[in-house]
Structure formats: structure tokens, C-alpha cells
Amino acid sequence: MRPVLLIAANFLREQRWLTLVLVLYAVGLAAIFAVSEKQVSAEDAFFFLRQQSLYAPLFSLFLAVSAIHNERKSRRILAVLSKALTRRQYIAGLLAGILAVLGAYCLAIAISGAWLVRSAQASLGQLWALLVITAVTSVLVSAMGLFFSTFLTPLFATSATALAVALPAALEQALGRGWGNLLPVYSLVAQVTGTGLARHTADWRPVAIAVVETMLLWTLASWIFAGRDITAAVE
Amino acid sequence: MPPALEFDHITKEYRGWFGRNPVCALDDFSLRVEPGEIFGFLGPNGAGKTTAIHIAMGFMRPTRGSGQMLGQRFGDARTRGRVGFLAETVALYHRPVERLVRFYGALSGVRDPQLRQRAREVLETLELTDVAYRNAGKLSRGMIQRVGLAQALVNEPELLVLDEPTSALDPPARVAVRELLLALRAAGKTIFLSSHQLSEIELISDRVAILHRGRIRRLGRTSELLESRERLQVVARGVGPDAFEGAVARNGCVTFEMLASAQRAVIERVWSLGGEIVRVSPARRSLEQIFLEITQNAGEDTHP
Numbered sequence: 001m002r003p004v005l006l007i008a009a010n011f012l013r014e015q016r017w018l019t020l021v022l023v024l025y026a027v028g029l030a031a032i033f034a035v036s037e038k039q040v041s042a043e044d045a046f047f048f049l050r051q052q053s054l055y056a057p058l059f060s061l062f063l064a065v066s067a068i069h070n071e072r073k074s075r076r077i078l079a080v081l082s083k084a085l086t087r088r089q090y091i092a093g094l095l096a097g098i099l100a101v102l103g104a105y106c107l108a109i110a111i112s113g114a115w116l117v118r119s120a121q122a123s124l125g126q127l128w129a130l131l132v133i134t135a136v137t138s139v140l141v142s143a144m145g146l147f148f149s150t151f152l153t154p155l156f157a158t159s160a161t162a163l164a165v166a167l168p169a170a171l172e173q174a175l176g177r178g179w180g181n182l183l184p185v186y187s188l189v190a191q192v193t194g195t196g197l198a199r200h201t202a203d204w205r206p207v208a209i210a211v212v213e214t215m216l217l218w219t220l221a222s223w224i225f226a227g228r229d230i231t232a233a234v235e
Numbered sequence: 236m237p238p239a240l241e242f243d244h245i246t247k248e249y250r251g252w253f254g255r256n257p258v259c260a261l262d263d264f265s266l267r268v269e270p271g272e273i274f275g276f277l278g279p280n281g282a283g284k285t286t287a288i289h290i291a292m293g294f295m296r297p298t299r300g301s302g303q304m305l306g307q308r309f310g311d312a313r314t315r316g317r318v319g320f321l322a323e324t325v326a327l328y329h330r331p332v333e334r335l336v337r338f339y340g341a342l343s344g345v346r347d348p349q350l351r352q353r354a355r356e357v358l359e360t361l362e363l364t365d366v367a368y369r370n371a372g373k374l375s376r377g378m379i380q381r382v383g384l385a386q387a388l389v390n391e392p393e394l395l396v397l398d399e400p401t402s403a404l405d406p407p408a409r410v411a412v413r414e415l416l417l418a419l420r421a422a423g424k425t426i427f428l429s430s431h432q433l434s435e436i437e438l439i440s441d442r443v444a445i446l447h448r449g450r451i452r453r454l455g456r457t458s459e460l461l462e463s464r465e466r467l468q469v470v471a472r473g474v475g476p477d478a479f480e481g482a483v484a485r486n487g488c489v490t491f492e493m494l495a496s497a498q499r500a501v502i503e504r505v506w507s508l509g510g511e512i513v514r515v516s517p518a519r520r521s522l523e524q525i526f527l528e529i530t531q532n533a534g535e536d537t538h539p
Contacts, residue, residue: 006341010328075326079386082292083342084316229295231285 003085007093012100015063019101022059023108026052030112034119045116049127052109053134053192057185060102060138064145065157067094068225077230088222091146095218098142099135106135129202130192137188140210141165143217144183150225184209237306239394239425240268240291245300247286247449260286261297262449268427270393273420275440275457276429277522279530283449284429285323288398291427292320305394316344319392323399323429325383329372332363336385343390350389357385360415376403384412395419395426401435413439433522437461443522445529452529460525466492466518469501473510492518 012019033048034040071077081090110131117127144164148157169186171179180187184206191202247261260283268274278284289295291302293310307314327335336354345353358364361381366374371382380403387395395416401409409432416426416439430436436443436457443460445453453460469479469491476484479501482491493501498515505512 003342006338010338013330014328075322075324076328078292078294078322079320079325079327079339079383080342081294082315082318082320082322083339083390084312084344085342086312089312227296229289231289231294 003083003089004093004096007080007085007090008096008100011067011094011097015097015101018063019104022101022105026105026108027112030116034116040116040119042117042120045113045120046126048116049109049113049130050193052113053130054189056102056105056109056134056138057141057189059105060098060142061145061158061161063098063101064094064142065149065154065161067098067146068149069154072230075231081230086222087226088219091150091218091222091225095139095143095146095214098146099139102135102138102142106131106138109134126202133188133191133202133207136207136210136214137185137192140183140185140188140214140217143214143221144185147217147221147224150221150228181206181209183213236270237303238267239270239272240266240274240302240304240396240427242266242287242291242302243300245287245290245297245302247283247290247295248298259449261290264300264446264449264451266444266451266454268425269442270425271420271423272441273416273426273428273439275436275443276427276446277431277433277436277443277526278446279526282446284446285398287446288396288427288429291396292318316390317393319387319390319395319397321380321383321387321395321397321400323402325379325403327371327379327382327386329370331368332371332374332382332385333358333367335371335382336389339386340389345390353389353391354385357388360388361385362411377405377408380404381408393424395424395428397426398429399431400428401430401432409435433526437522445526447529453525457522461519461522462517464517465495467495467498467515468492468518469505469515470513471505471510472513474505474508478504478508488513 029052030048033044068077071080081087085093110127113127113131141161144161145157148160148164152160164183165185168180168182168184171182172186180190187203187206188210191206242264245261245264246259247264249258249260250256264283264287266287276284276287286295290297291304291309293312293315296310302309304311305314305317328338330338333354336357337350340350340354358367361384363378363381363385366378371379374382380400384397384400387397401412404412413435416428420426420439420441428436428440440457442455443453443457444451470488471491472488474489476482476489479489479491479493482489502512502515
């Protein structure tokens with residue numbers, strides 16, 4: 001567990017400026033929103049939350065697809081993998097690191113979102129469900145991106161992840177409900193976009209599927225990465 | 236006692252997409268490195284040295300063959316905790332040197348307070364104490380190489396695998412590293428050293444292997460390799476330097492080399508000229524001469 005935490009902490013440290021920018025962006029945008037509007041409406045507050053929540057999986061995707069590539073290209077990976085850690089732990093560390101960056105961003109959204117929702121004198125009831133769903137979606141997307149990046153370049157890994165996310169959505173449109181849960185990013189995003197004033201209970205089934213699939217993708221990514229030559233040309 | 240490092244008939248081929256353009260980096264490569272020795276691993280660029288090292292460290296897999304490091308198969312994570320590795324191109328994170336060394340030590344499984352103490356010790360040994368709190372990304376190439384050595388040593392490794400450890404160092408630092416490696420050998424550590432600094436390898440290695448085009452061309456004890464079996468060096472007195480081809484006069488004697496097969500005829504010639512033989516010994520060649528000989532005869536197989 002210790003090597004995983006060390007890799008994660010190191011990843012967070014390496015991405016500290018990006019993390020800071022994301023946090024400042026979320027908080028700053030909320031502040032601008034609050035200052036520019038005389039009276040923040042509940043609908044506006046939830047619009048802000050939905051918008052920020054949709055960005056999180058995108059940020060996590062870009063972090064994930066470039067994580068291994070950057071380490072290999074800079075050759076920093078050699079000193080790290082020459083130590084007593086397995087490739088499985090390394091991938092887990094990167095995933096945990098991405099989660100830490102996204103955790104900071106989600107926390108910033110939560111604080112600024114709660115502030116806006118309170119300003120609008122609306123209930124915070126759905127905010128926490130929204131954040132949990134956002135975090136799970138981001139982790140699933142980053143696991144997918146990391147999985148594809150073990151054998152594809154960042155550009156192709158991004159495209160492959162986009163396809164993998166889009167396919168269940170297309171199947172759901174074509175074949176009906178249930179198919180979206182195949183890789184439930186679409187189902188989760190649909191819940192985020194549906195969050196608003198109207199009281200509706202979150203569907204936790206896609207969340208559970210996403211957690212299981214994240215574990216599965218991590219295992220697959222570790223297995224593929226363990227068989228890869230890490231010092232061969234990365235371009 | 237099991238070898239510290241053993242390559243057993245390893246072949247490594249790099250292939251393009253769909254197996255096209257295969258390049259053989261290692262060709263049925265076998266080697267044993269015994270515990271407690273400094274082993275010099277030589278070869279021109281592209282000979283396969285770094286590929287062999289990366290296979291040993293588990294960074295890549297051989298196409299065929301297998302190997303062991305400290306009694307465990309290549310790539311075993313726990314075994315790497317007993318190994319120190321320095322890559323040819325030292326690339327480290329941009330953070331304060333002392334913290335960086337502790338980070339790598341922690342990844343090797345060393346824990347506080349031993350980790351702090353070890354980090355302090357290696358920084359002192361490598362004369363990095365003055366830059367301990369400076370960002371490694373802002374150091375010169377030579378200093379970064381020293382930090383690279385520090386991270387390789389922080390876990391008190393039983394086996395050190397060093398790929399060009401002194402390439403960016405100035406002469407005093409090279410001497411210091413050389414002395415450090417000799418001290419580590421005296422402490423029972425095994426050192427597998429790949430370098431282009433032939434004079435350095437000559438000075439400190441117990442055994443040497445010369446790799447060319449993925450195959451070992453020479454392997455043996457350094458002292459034996461440096462002594463030529465075919466040529467002898469003769470020191471004679473009472474003859475002029477112009478009597479023998481390539482002879483040099485020094486301190487009242489002449490020194491020249493001859494083929495071992497011509498030994499009797501040459502000695503008789505010295506005597507017939509009224510001279511006397513002072514010494515006949517195997518001619519000593521430099522590692523550089525042997526290296527050039529092997530790499531220039533690239534097409535020929537010159538196995539030991």
C-alpha cells in the first residue's frame with residue numbers, strides 16, 4: 001500500500017499547479033457568479049454545479065491518458081520502477097493520484113456549489129449525490145484512459161476512451177434502457193445533467209457498476225502494462 | 236553461492252508493427268556475475284548493453300531465454316529492493332535533493348528513521364550536502380548524476396547496476412566515484428558496471444565482458460585479458476634500438492615486442508649481437524586496444 005500512496009502523492013505533487021488552477025477556476029467562477037448576480041437563483045446554482053461536474057471526467061481523462069506517456073518520455077519511470085514496486089502498484093498509484101487531483105477539484109466544486117445553493121436558499125440535498133456521482137464517473141473515465149494508455153499513445157487512448165464512452169450511449173439510444181450501464185459513464189452523466197430543483201432519488205446501480213468496472217480496468221491495465229517494454233520508443 | 240546476476244541464453248528482438256523490421260539487440264546472450272565482484276560491461280553504442288541491463292531490471296522482457304537477479308527471476312519487485320540502479324540518462328523529479336533521495340529510498344522499502352539517516356549518509360558520501368535542499372531540476376548534469384547515484388545507494392543495495400555512472404562527472408568526481416565503488420566491493424557488494432570509460436573499467440573491474448552486436452566477444456579476468464597470449468615484451472641490454480623493429484631505448488636498455496612464436500629466434504639474435512636478456516614478459520595491452528580490435532573486426536566471430 002505504501003508504494004501506491006508514494007506514487008499517488010508524487011503524482012499530486014507533479015500536478016500541483018494544474019490542481020491549483022482547477023481549484024481556483026471552480027472557486028473563482030462561483031465567486032464571479034455570486035458577485036455578478038444580485039440574487040442567485042437555485043436553477044443558476046445547479047447549472048453551475050452541473051457544468052463543473054461535467055468538466056471533471058474530462059480533466060481526469062486528459063490526466064490519465066498522458067500519465068504513463070509523460071513518465072516514459074521523460075525517462076523518470078526508470079528510477080521509479082527500478083525500486084521495490086510492482087507495475088500493478090504503479091498503475092494503482094497513478095489512479096490514486098488522479099483521484100487526488102480530482103478530489104481537490106470536487107471539493108472546490110462542493111464548497112463553492114454549497115455556497116451558491118445556500119445563497120439561492122435551496123436545499124443541499126442533491127449536492128452530495130451529485131458530487132459522489134461526479135467522482136465515480138471521473139474515476140471510471142480515468143481508469144479507462146489509463147487502461148488504453150498502457151498500449152496506445154495519448155491521442156489514440158483519448159479517442160478509444162471517447163469511443164468506449166459513446167458506444168453504450170449509442171446502444172441505449174438504439175436498443176433501449178439498460179445498455180447504458182454497460183460502461184455507465186453515459187448513465188452517470190445523464191444523472192448529473194438531470195440534477196436540479198426537482199427532487200429525484202439518485203440511481204446507485206450505475207455507480208456500483210462503475211466501481212466494479214474501475215477495479216476491472218485497473219486489473220486489466222496492470223496486466224497489460226506488466227507485459228510491456230517500458231524503455232522502448234514511446235513515439 | 237548463487238550468482239548475483241545471471242543471463243541465460245537471452246535473445247531480445249525489437250520488432251515494428253506486425254513484426255516487421257526485426258532488430259536483434261541480444262543474441263543468445265549468457266553471462267554470470269559472481270557476488271562481490273566489480274564486473275565491467277563494455278561495448279560500442281548499439282551493442283546491446285542497455286538492453287541487457289533493462290531486461291535484468293525487469294523494464295523489458297526477453298524474446299527468448301531467462302535470467303536471475305540475486306537468486307530471483309528478472310523483474311521480481313521485492314528483489315529490486317535489494318538492488319541499486321542508475322540509468323544511462325538520469326531523469327529525476329524536480330524536487331529538493333534530500334526529499335528526492337528519501338522518496339526513492341521509501342519506494343525501495345526503507346523506513347524512517349533509518350531512511351533519514353541513510354539519505355544523510357549518501358548525500359555526504361557523494362558531496363551533495365550543500366545542495367541537499369536545492370531543487371534537483373536546477374542542478375548541473377554532473378550534480379544530477381551524483382543525485383542519481385545517491386538514489387541508487389540509499390537502500391544499501393547488495394547489487395549495484397550502473398549504466399554509465401561517470402559519464403557526466405569531472406575528473407575529481409570520477410576518482411571519488413571510483414573509490415566509492417572499490418569501498419563498496421570491499422564491503423561485499425556486487426557491482427555491474429557499464430561504461431565507455433575504458434581506463435576506469437581497467438582500473439577497477441575484476442572481470443570484463445565486451446559485447447558487440449548482441450553477443451559476447453571477450454569475457455574474462457581483466458588482468459588476463461590485458462595480457463596478450465600472442466605477443467611478448469622483451470627488455471634487453473647491450474644492443475642498439477635499431478637492431479629490432481619498434482624497439483625503444485630507455486635507461487640503458489631497449490624494449491620491444493615480438494610474436495611469442497618467434498621468441499627463441501629473437502633471444503638468440505640478442506645473444507648473437509652480444510647483448511643479454513633482462514626480462515621477457517607477456518605484452519600488456521590496454522582495454523582500449525582490445526576494444527578497438529574487437530569492434531573493428533565487426534564481422535568476425537572472436538569468442539574467448
